Amino acid sequence: FLLSKWFSKGKTKNVPKGSLGYPIIGETLSFLKAQRQDKGSEWLEERISKYGPVFKTSLMGSITVFAIGQAGNKFILGSPDDVLSAKKPITLKKIFGRQSLVELTGHRYKLVKGEMLKFLKPECLQKYVKQMDELVNATLLREVTEKETVGVVVLMKKLSYDLSCNILFDIKDEHTREALFVDFTLAFKAIHSLPINFPGTTFWRGQRARARIVDRMIPIMNKRWEEVSKGVLSSTNDMISGLLALRDENDQPLPHDLITDNFIFLLVASHDTSATLMSLMIWKLSRDPEVYKKVLQEQMEIIKQREGTEERLTWEEIQKMKYTWRLAQELMRMIPPLFGSFRKALKDTSFQGYDILKGWQVYWAAYGTHMKDDIFENPEKFDPSRFENPTKPIPPYSYLPFGAGIHYCIGNEFARIETLTTIHNFVKLFEWSQVNPEEPITRQPMPYPSLGLPIKIKPRSNMP
Numbered sequence: 001f002l003l004s005k006w007f008s009k010g011k012t013k014n015v016p017k018g019s020l021g022y023p024i025i026g027e028t029l030s031f032l033k034a035q036r037q038d039k040g041s042e043w044l045e046e047r048i049s050k051y052g053p054v055f056k057t058s059l060m061g062s063i064t065v066f067a068i069g070q071a072g073n074k075f076i077l078g079s080p081d082d083v084l085s086a087k088k089p090i091t092l093k094k095i096f097g098r099q100s101l102v103e104l105t106g107h108r109y110k111l112v113k114g115e116m117l118k119f120l121k122p123e124c125l126q127k128y129v130k131q132m133d134e135l136v137n138a139t140l141l142r143e144v145t146e147k148e149t150v151g152v153v154v155l156m157k158k159l160s161y162d163l164s165c166n167i168l169f170d171i172k173d174e175h176t177r178e179a180l181f182v183d184f185t186l187a188f189k190a191i192h193s194l195p196i197n198f199p200g201t202t203f204w205r206g207q208r209a210r211a212r213i214v215d216r217m218i219p220i221m222n223k224r225w226e227e228v229s230k231g232v233l234s235s236t237n238d239m240i241s242g243l244l245a246l247r248d249e250n251d252q253p254l255p256h257d258l259i260t261d262n263f264i265f266l267l268v269a270s271h272d273t274s275a276t277l278m279s280l281m282i283w284k285l286s287r288d289p290e291v292y293k294k295v296l297q298e299q300m301e302i303i304k305q306r307e308g309t310e311e312r313l314t315w316e317e318i319q320k321m322k323y324t325w326r327l328a329q330e331l332m333r334m335i336p337p338l339f340g341s342f343r344k345a346l347k348d349t350s351f352q353g354y355d356i357l358k359g360w361q362v363y364w365a366a367y368g369t370h371m372k373d374d375i376f377e378n379p380e381k382f383d384p385s386r387f388e389n390p391t392k393p394i395p396p397y398s399y400l401p402f403g404a405g406i407h408y409c410i411g412n413e414f415a416r417i418e419t420l421t422t423i424h425n426f427v428k429l430f431e432w433s434q435v436n437p438e439e440p441i442t443r444q445p446m447p448y449p450s451l452g453l454p455i456k457i458k459p460r461s462n463m464p
């Protein structure tokens with residue numbers, strides 16, 4: 001009965017063509033495998049050539065429609081939330097929690113996002129530049145000094161995690177941070193695993209890790225709640241305090257489990273994405289002398305022009321790092337940190353004559369536009385200058401490292417500042433060379449140098 005129900009699903013409608021694969025698991029295994037082997041674009045191409053740019057498959061236990069290309073991106077990312085919501089497949093939902101931002105809709109979504117934005121908008125981030133610079137500088141010196149070889153990927157993961165923990169959540173206790181980091185690593189792996197909850201599976205381990213994170217957060221949250229209630233701590237101190245002080249439409253505080261869910265969600269959203277970008281930047285600088293020269297020149301010029309005794313970076317100096325950020329933009333065009341992302345249909349809808357039924361998932365992928373020559377001239381050519389003087393403006397819904405529409409990344413400015421601060425300190429403090437000059441990038445599923453980017457490193461000998 002279940003099998004016939006599964007195969008007859010949507011038969012009376014004009015649904016997109018495509019194979020649903022095996023019952024329940026569908027094509028999840030081949031999709032995850034392609035992601036891990038950095039063959040996501042081949043996986044897509046195979047299906048596009050058979051069924052066209054709009055096709056269906058089944059992923060993570062749900063029928064999933066892909067709509068590849070600018071029109072597809074516009075449809076998916078531009079649809080209102082009550083038609084295509086950002087609700088995620090079971091693995092993400094179980095790790096992020098039922099009340100993470102992407103599971104919320106309507107008023108509650110706006111309320112929680114509004115509070116997050118208070119900390120993430122440029123006006124607010126300006127005041128964290130100095131603190132970020134201090135933290136990056138101290139971490140790099142501590143982790144690198146007296147070592148001849150360093151694994152950049154591990155270092156960047158640790159750095160971006162520490163930055164989020166410190167700046168966004170004010171978790172300063174080293175022991176707590178370390179313990180949480182171990183569990184976050186396990187929880188993150190579970191997001192991209194098969195949803196099989198059986199002792200020993202990645203998904204099972206991730207959920208146990210999440211439970212431990214929640215246990216560790218309870219006393220932290222209770223203490224903050226007490227401090228915020230007594231007025232000892234301001235709601236502007238950090239995001240946890242801000243969410244604790246927030247009141248809903250009935251003037252009631254938000255449930256503590258909503259705050260824990262969003263703490264976990266934000267750490268995942270902010271940690272591996274930025275760590276990927278920073279690792280890709282150092283990977284590119286290690287193997288492209290031309291690019292390295294320009295970045296070094298830009299960063300050293302900033303130090304040279306510094307007046308007075310100020311040693312730490314300023315907001316104005318971040319704005320001067322134009323070439324360094326264009327390098328990041330071009331890297332994210334060719335190797336987007338997020339391959340794509342899911343939406344869930346809350347109502348029946350349609351695209352280009354194809355029916356998409358309530359309950360189905362929809363997936364957008366950056367691949368469909370980032371490497372197309374009608375959008376980016378010579379798309380295979382690595383050319384940061386295309387973001388300086390574009391011959392023609394990039395059409396909307398075509399360049400998607402941070403997504404687009406309602407769910408556009410609200411941490412993009414935070415990511416920009418931490419990336420630029422890290423690269424500034426890295427080139428200022430060290431000289432280095434790649435241990436494996438041919439090291440390629442592989443998706444795991446985030447695109448990292450495949451061997452963790454080991455580098456031989458020493459303190460910089462010549463300063464301006």
Ligand code: HEM
Binds near residue numbers: 113342
């Ligand atoms: C280079 C680093 C980053 C990249 C490439 C990135 C990418 C993205 C993308 C593609 C989306 C849209 C996902 C979708 O459409 O389903 C997104 C959403 C989001 N990102 Fe980021 N992100 C980065 C850094 C950060 C940071 C540092 C934070 C927080 C401090 C953050 C917080 C968020 C949040 C909260 C959302 C959900 C927004 C919503 O649903 O309204 N991200 N990010």
